[in-house]
Amino acid sequence: LILCVFGLLQPYIESETVQGNELIFIVDTSATMLAGSPSRFDQQKIKMSELVDQAGGKPVTIIKTGQTPEIAVREERDQQTLLKNIEQLDISYEEARMDQTILFAESLVKDESTVIHIFTDALAREALAAKTDQSFVVHANEDNLVNASIRQFGLSQSDNGLRAIVQVVNESEETMKGTVSLSAGDVSKEAELELPAGEE
Numbered sequence: 729l730i731l732c733v734f735g736l737l738q739p740y741i742e743s744e745t746v747q748g749n750e751l752i753f754i755v756d757t758s759a760t761m762l763a764g765s766p767s768r769f770d771q772q773k774i775k776m777s778e779l780v781d782q783a784g785g786k787p788v789t790i791i792k793t794g795q796t797p798e799i800a801v802r803e804e805r806d807q808q809t810l811l812k813n814i815e816q817l818d819i820s821y822e823e824a825r826m827d828q829t830i831l832f833a834e835s836l837v838k839d840e841s842t843v844i845h846i847f848t849d850a851l852a853r854e855a856l857a858a859k860t861d862q863s864f865v866v867h868a869n870e871d872n873l874v875n876a877s878i879r880q881f882g883l884s885q886s887d888n889g890l891r892a893i894v895q896v897v898n899e900s901e902e903t904m905k906g907t908v909s910l911s912a913g914d915v916s917k918e919a920e921l922e923l924p925a926g927e928e
């Protein structure tokens with residue numbers, strides 16, 4: 729009788745689980761993720777590992793950003809394999825191309841129960857504004873992004889020797905000053921820069 733009453737009470741143990749029957753991780757591997765100490769990239773890897781622990785065997789796909797999105801692991805259920813792949817993630821120093829990567833991730837979605845987690849340092853609201861058919865969770869830095877970076881660097885041979893072209897972009901919301909220094913052997917060049925917010 730006591731067992732029947734206990735059963736009617738429908739006891740349960742509350743546990744922390746991740747929403748969604750399948751998870752897709754989009755991982756920003758651009759150089760801006762190295763900012764901070766510990767770096768934003770290392771913080772996000774810890775967060776990814778925690779989600780894998782809570783996934784309880786749900787399939788997880790990990791996609792790295794870059795010029796072309798790259799799948800690190802596809803629909804993996806084994807926790808140790810996933811944790812190993814997360815640990816092996818590294819910075820690619822390529823532009824994130826987040827819009828392109830999100831579209832690629834959406835092409836892998838099988839049904840509406842899939843949740844896409846985006847691990848980055850900053851993401852504009854417009855990137856997800858029109859996406860109402862899919863569940864997204866953004867893991868981004870809550871602080872304003874303060875970063876200037878080299879987007880492109882190139883060398884070309886000319887009659888007068890080598891010429892270098894450096895494209896620097898200010899990704900923060902305030903004007904930034906800095907010095908670009910190039911050196912090779914006995915030759916060195918410096919340029920003082922002052923970039924308004926969002927300028928290159």
